[in-house]
Amino acid sequence: MDEFFARNRLSAYIDGELPDNEMAEVANSIEENEELRREYKEVLAAVEFVRRHGPVSAPARFHRNVMQAVDDLPLPDARFSWIRRAFSRFSWEGLAVAAVAVTVLVLAWVAPQNHRQQTVQPAPAPVEAPAVVDAGTDVPEGEPVAEAPGVGVLPPDVASSDLEARGAGEPTAPVVRLVDPERRTGASTRRTASIPTPTGDDVYVPDWDRNPEGTARVETVQPAPAVAGLGPVSYILYPNYPDALKGLSDVAYRLGGTALDGSGEALVPSDLTIEKNHARVILQVPPAQIGSLETQLKTLGGVICVQAPGPAAPGIGAISVHVEVLYEP
Amino acid sequence: MFLIFGLAREYSDDDLVRKFRAGDRGAFAQLVRRYQDRVYGMCYRWLGDAATAEEVAQEVFIALFKSLDRFRGESSLSTWVYRITVNHCKNRKTYQRRRAWDRHEPLEGNPRDDKPDREIADPSSETDDGAMQEEASVLVKDALASLGEEQRQIIILRDIEDMDYEDIAEVLGVPRGTVKSRLHRARGELAKALRNRIGKEDVKV
Numbered sequence: 374m375d376e377f378f379a380r381n382r383l384s385a386y387i388d389g390e391l392p393d394n395e396m397a398e399v400a401n402s403i404e405e406n407e408e409l410r411r412e413y414k415e416v417l418a419a420v421e422f423v424r425r426h427g428p429v430s431a432p433a434r435f436h437r438n439v440m441q442a443v444d445d446l447p448l449p450d451a452r453f454s455w456i457r458r459a460f461s462r463f464s465w466e467g468l469a470v471a472a473v474a475v476t477v478l479v480l481a482w483v484a485p486q487n488h489r490q491q492t493v494q495p496a497p498a499p500v501e502a503p504a505v506v507d508a509g510t511d512v513p514e515g516e517p518v519a520e521a522p523g524v525g526v527l528p529p530d531v532a533s534s535d536l537e538a539r540g541a542g543e544p545t546a547p548v549v550r551l552v553d554p555e556r557r558t559g560a561s562t563r564r565t566a567s568i569p570t571p572t573g574d575d576v577y578v579p580d581w582d583r584n585p586e587g588t589a590r591v592e593t594v595q596p597a598p599a600v601a602g603l604g605p606v607s608y609i610l611y612p613n614y615p616d617a618l619k620g621l622s623d624v625a626y627r628l629g630g631t632a633l634d635g636s637g638e639a640l641v642p643s644d645l646t647i648e649k650n651h652a653r654v655i656l657q658v659p660p661a662q663i664g665s666l667e668t669q670l671k672t673l674g675g676v677i678c679v680q681a682p683g684p685a686a687p688g689i690g691a692i693s694v695h696v697e698v699l700y701e702p
Numbered sequence: 703m704f705l706i707f708g709l710a711r712e713y714s715d716d717d718l719v720r721k722f723r724a725g726d727r728g729a730f731a732q733l734v735r736r737y738q739d740r741v742y743g744m745c746y747r748w749l750g751d752a753a754t755a756e757e758v759a760q761e762v763f764i765a766l767f768k769s770l771d772r773f774r775g776e777s778s779l780s781t782w783v784y785r786i787t788v789n790h791c792k793n794r795k796t797y798q799r800r801r802a803w804d805r806h807e808p809l810e811g812n813p814r815d816d817k818p819d820r821e822i823a824d825p826s827s828e829t830d831d832g833a834m835q836e837e838a839s840v841l842v843k844d845a846l847a848s849l850g851e852e853q854r855q856i857i858i859l860r861d862i863e864d865m866d867y868e869d870i871a872e873v874l875g876v877p878r879g880t881v882k883s884r885l886h887r888a889r890g891e892l893a894k895a896l897r898n899r900i901g902k903e904d905v906k907v
Contacts, residue, residue: 381886383889384882385882387889388867419845419892419893422841422896423842423845423861423862423892424861426838426839426842427743427858429739429743429746431756432742432752435756435760436734436735438756439734442764446764446767449771634879635877636877637882637883638879
């Protein structure tokens with residue numbers, strides 16, 4: 374068994390949580406590889422030490438204190454326990470919301486049709502699609518700014534005809550400033566503001582959105598939040614083809630690493646569809662290959678680097694890179 | 703003979719829950735005795751000081767008393783107790799962090815009272831064995847304190863409370879694969895923290 378794979382399985386080997394064949398392979402690797410053996414002994418010694426000296430006993434007075442604390446509390450009424458257990462699946466807030474929803478539906482159903490008041494809203498004025506410009510361009514003073522919709526929309530190569538209009542002093546549509554992926558920083562917050570519709574001279578860029586020179590500041594975006602239980606995303610991949618997961622598996626293989634799914638199990642590639650267009654893939658890449666990863670990912674489609682992958686975790690020897698895959702056919 | 707048998711009988715968790723629901727306060731007292739070391743131990747290892755651990759552990763049992771009649775038995779009682787304990791420890795940690803931020807206090811617990819109380823008088827406390835046990839406990843405490851919170855959780859649940867992967871996944875609300883990968887990294891960090899402080903000569907390969 375490859376040393377990299379055996380090292381990744383040391384913990385499961387200690388707990389006997391591997392299939393029989395992998396247990397034997399890890400045992401062989403430990404026997405053959407001195408460094409792996411040393412690492413295994415170190416981890417095992419630490420685990421056994423904690424197991425032996427970790428448990429502690431409650432203080433002598435603890436039981437008495439607990440029973441005194443619950444002495445005044447009423448015991449459950451056995452007659453109604455089954456009701457409480459039946460409803461314990463649902464939170465009281467959820468039940469309250471459901472009751473309100475049912476009441477509203479019933480009232481809406483029984484209310485006579487001819488007593489309803491309908492108001493007609495004028496159709497909103499059509500909004501001119503904002504021009505998209507490259508992030509490196511400073512927007513001249515006075516130009517209103519709108520937020521880029523969504524996260525990480527790749528810029529088509531659109532030459533902004535609005536630049537010429539701006540130079541002529543004509544009012545133009547709001548310019549959407551796209552974030553340059555290379556300029557993304559760690560924990561800056563998204564600034565929000567209501568952008569008034571420009572009318573001649575009545576346009577502005579808020580003070581906090583300007584550089585000291587008076588040009589509009591490059592906006593940065595919060596990195597995609599870590600999903601509970603998973604690490605932070607390093608890359609967002611917009612694949613060109615539905616078999617992107619297979620492609621990611623191949624990328625990992627070419628770099629000498631592995632591809633895992635969001636639960637840490639070996640990735641079983643399946644085609645992405647309109648209904649199932651989203652996946653989290655964890656690529657475990659040898660540190661020496663991490664520089665080639667982004668180039669490899671770009672062969673599969675559009676790539677946004679949210680944050681650079683971290684260093685290799687100790688004892689693993691590979692860098693875990695989280696890739697969020699969003700397939701938009 | 704039957705009386706002696708009745709007195710000596712050990713009730714299962716399910717039996718005690720049933721008796722508690724029927725109004726037997728003594729059944730709850732038995733549950734407290736059964737779980738107090740595990741609950742207190744987890745709180746102590748998680749929160750780092752004895753006074754806070756005792757307070758939170760007591761809150762756990764009060765919460766258990768109030769909610770035991772809603773326990774549906776879909777998981778084992780021990781998993782349920784651990785889940786309540788984990789939630790209380792997390793809440794306390796969040797509270798401590800917030801309070802430390804507001805008052806510019808150090809995050810780690812009360813420096814005056816770091817040692818757990820021993821329930822049974824240790825006859826060897828006068829000898830080297832007692833001192834070594836004390837030192838070992840401090841080493842474990844320091845090693846756990848050096849880990850991140852998620853890593854500390856997983857070491858406590860797996861290596862101190864001896865829970866299996868499925869139960870840990872259920873208690874923490876994460877997939878089994880996450881438990882495995884998190885445990886692997888946590889043990890690596892733990893080994894680093896205890897490196898050169900514990901002997902490895904006796905470990906059999």
